[in-house]
Amino acid sequence: DIQMTQSPSTLSASVGDRVTITCRASQSISSWLAWYQQKPGKAPKGLIYAASSLEAGVPSRFSGGGSGTEFTLTITSLQPDDFATYFCQQYHNYPWTFGQGTKVEIK
Amino acid sequence: EVQLVQSGTEVKKPGESLKISCKGSGYIFTNFWIGWVRQTPGKGLEWMGIIYPGDSDTRNNPSFQGQVTLSADKSINTAYLQWSSLEASDSAIYYCAREMTRSGFYDSWGQGTLVTVSS
Numbered sequence: 001d002i003q004m005t006q007s008p009s010t011l012s013a014s015v016g017d018r019v020t021i022t023c024r025a026s027q028s029i030s031s032w033l034a035w036y037q038q039k040p041g042k043a044p045k046g047l048i049y050a051a052s053s054l055e056a057g058v059p060s061r062f063s064g065g066g067s068g069t070e071f072t073l074t075i076t077s078l079q080p081d082d083f084a085t086y087f088c089q090q091y092h093n094y095p096w097t098f099g100q101g102t103k104v105e106i107k
Numbered sequence: 108e109v110q111l112v113q114s115g116t117e118v119k120k121p122g123e124s125l126k127i128s129c130k131g132s133g134y135i136f137t138n139f140w141i142g143w144v145r146q147t148p149g150k151g152l153e154w155m156g157i158i159y160p161g162d163s164d165t166r167n168n169p170s171f172q173g174q175v176t177l178s179a180d181k182s183i184n185t186a187y188l189q190w191s192s193l194e195a196s197d198s199a200i201y202y203c204a205r206e207m208t209r210s211g212f213y214d215s216w217g218q219g220t221l222v223t224v225s226s
Contacts, residue, residue, distance in 0.1 A: 001170075034212045043202055043219050044144075044152070049212035087152055091211020095168035096142075098152040 002026050002090050006099035012107040013078050021073045021102045023088035028068045032092040035064055035073045038101075039084045047086075048073065078104070109133040111141075111203055111217035118223045119193050126189040127220045129203030136184040137161035140206040142213060143177065143188050147199045157206060158186055193224045 003026035013019050023033065031051040036044040046055045048064035051071055061076045075082055083106055088099040114128040129141060143155040156167040160179040167177070174197075176189040186203060201220045204213035 032211065036213075043204075043216035044213070045216070046212060046214050049207060049210060049214075055212075055214060089152075089154075089211070089213075094166055095156075095170070096154040096211050098154065100151050 001095055002029060002093055002097050004088055004090055004097050004099040006086075006088060006102050008102060009100070010103045010105060012105050014107045015078055015080060017078045017107075019075045019078055019104060021086055021104075023066075023071045023073070023099050025069045025071075025090055025092075029090045029092035031067045032090060033064070033066070033071050034089045034091065035062075036087045036089065037082075037084045038087065044087060075104075109205065109215045111205060111215055113201075113203060113217040113220045116221045116223075118225070121194055121224055121226055123193050123224075124189070124191050125193055125222065126187050127201060127222070129186045129188075129217050131184045131186070131205070134205075137181050139208065141179070141186040142204050142206055143175075143186075144202045144204060144213075145199045146202065146219075155188070160184075160186060193222075195224050195226075198222060198224045
């Protein structure tokens with residue numbers, strides 16, 4: 001299975017900050033990578049697919065980048081609604097696998 | 108509006124069977140793969156497998172092979188996840204989600220079903 005490793009595990013930031021989360025794959029996954037946001041007690045919500053394509057309705061302050069084995073999720077100007085846990089997911093090879101999550105908390 | 112509505116919370120004993128459901132609406136149910144994802148505090152999100160309701164073709168995660176069965180009834184736009192004999196380690200939240208066409212990206216999720224297995 002392809003292992004997905006996110007860093008950091010926890011990130012403390014303030015409203016208005018620019019934050020970047022990194023996701024590394026144990027082997028090349030081309031651009032077959034997605035990002036999700038999850039709030040406590042809720043289902044994950046899709047943000048980005050194909051590494052950099054923004055899902056409909058997702059604010060443009062979210063962006064994704066990278067290819068191969070290293071990927072980033074960037075949030076420019078963090079908003080109160082953005083404090084949540086973020087997961088990456090590869091869909092290059094079955095079984096699809098997820099990163100362990102990055103919690104973005106209020107500083 | 109695309110919606111996936113899952114069945115409610117379950118409390119079961121070890122050894123019991125269980126079938127949880129996921130009903131789709133707002134789109135052509137038979138045209139999109141439906142995936143199942145397990146979430147636990149210890150292991151995070153785990154992809155269990157997917158089913159294509161149009162013909163019930165499945166792709167299973169070997170880690171869950173033999174432990175669960177994916178099925179679908181296209182006549183009522185519903186997918187199912189089934190256990191024949193639950194274990195305490197099956198306690199988790201289970202999500203169904205719709206896969207974007209020609210992609211493994213999940214663009215719509217059910218609200219989740221909490222399963223607790225305890226003697």
